Amino acid sequence: MLICNGFAQGSRLLLQVLAAAGYRRLAVEDPSDDELRAVAAAAGLESVGIPVLEAGLDVEALERSGADVVLVTAAHQFPTGAVTSAQTRSALIEWATRREALIIEDDYDAEYRYDREPIGAMQGLAPDRVAYAGTASKTLAPGLRLGWLILPERLVEPMATAKFVDDRGSSVLDQLTFADFVARGEFDRHLRRMRPRYRLLRDTLVGQLAEKVPDLRPVGVSAGLHVMTWLPPDLTERDVTRAARERGVGVYGLRPYWVQNAGPEGLVFGYGSVTGPAVVEGIDLLADAIAAVRK
Ligand SMILES: Cc1ncc(COP(=O)(O)O)c(C=O)c1O
Numbered sequence: 374m375l376i377c378n379g380f381a382q383g384s385r386l387l388l389q390v391l392a393a394a395g396y397r398r399l400a401v402e403d404p405s406d407d408e409l410r411a412v413a414a415a416a417g418l419e420s421v422g423i424p425v426l427e428a429g430l431d432v433e434a435l436e437r438s439g440a441d442v443v444l445v446t447a448a449h450q451f452p453t454g455a456v457t458s459a460q461t462r463s464a465l466i467e468w469a470t471r472r473e474a475l476i477i478e479d480d481y482d483a484e485y486r487y488d489r490e491p492i493g494a495m496q497g498l499a500p501d502r503v504a505y506a507g508t509a510s511k512t513l514a515p516g517l518r519l520g521w522l523i524l525p526e527r528l529v530e531p532m533a534t535a536k537f538v539d540d541r542g543s544s545v546l547d548q549l550t551f552a553d554f555v556a557r558g559e560f561d562r563h564l565r566r567m568r569p570r571y572r573l574l575r576d577t578l579v580g581q582l583a584e585k586v587p588d589l590r591p592v593g594v595s596a597g598l599h600v601m602t603w604l605p606p607d608l609t610e611r612d613v614t615r616a617a618r619e620r621g622v623g624v625y626g627l628r629p630y631w632v633q634n635a636g637p638e639g640l641v642f643g644y645g646s647v648t649g650p651a652v653v654e655g656i657d658l659l660a661d662a663i664a665a666v667r668k
Contacts, residue, residue, distance in 0.1 A: 422632025454593010
């Protein structure tokens with residue numbers, strides 16, 4: 374296990390090490406977080422977008438892509454919230470094994486699930502083919518900059534070297550404090566405390582949307598700290614996010630997340646750092662913004 378300054382550093386070092394080892398093409402979920410593609414390009418890797426279906430990545434498209442490494446947010450896809458089915462997970466592992474490829478499993482919000490049983494990490498099924506990435510950013514605080522990679526044996530040495538060269542190692546004080554927090558059971562207590570709070574916020578958000586803007590359909594709501602909705606054809610992300618911003622509400626469009634071609638329009642709502650009353654007020658203002666756009 375390699376401790377790093379969040380997924381940001383872990384993924385950057387991993388892509389650099391993979392590029393140096395001869396990997397050429399990174400497959401990413403389409404849509405997905407846009408920052409990683411820039412990091413991949415800087416490392417000399419080509420990125421290719423693979424559509425995300427309801428059951429996770431389209432493995433047939435992955436087969437055709439010629440990629441030798443794929444990044445998945447399998448437990449709760451960012452931003453669609455899709456949960457990768459057991460069948461798709463097996464197909465991914467089968468692909469990686471046959472192609473001698475690597476799966477990067479970004480398990481960024483795995484601890485917050487509300488309506489379903491936790492899903493085991495793919496890493497446990499194929500430790501040789503999966504690099505697992507965990508982070509304290511969603512469970513504790515993004516400011517901690519604490520993440521961890523569980524790596525296939527062959528990548529441990531080059532990654533440890535890359536980390537040492539990059540910054541001589543993550544803050545020992547932070548690591549010891551976190552280890553103590555875990556050892557005393559405080560981390561588990563924190564998760565048990567936060568799960569119902571986030572679930573209530575999620576319920577408030579979904580309920581408010583259904584009541585005040587029923588034609589925004591939320592998807593992928595069963596886990597995590599964000600919800601995505603598709604937009605009806607008469608609304609555009611640009612108009613809605615702008616009108617919302619003018620009223621002090623931060624909702625985000627999907628556009629930056631599309632990789633290959635811009636897909637349908639949608640909105641992403643984060644609820645990790647807001648209160649219940651703020652959600653109610655925010656959706657009131659959003660409804661007002663949408664009414665104004667439709668005038
Ligand atoms: C898709 C995804 N992966 C990983 C992370 C975590 O990144 P980091 O550990 O660098 O804060 C985030 C954001 O918190 C994210 O949205």
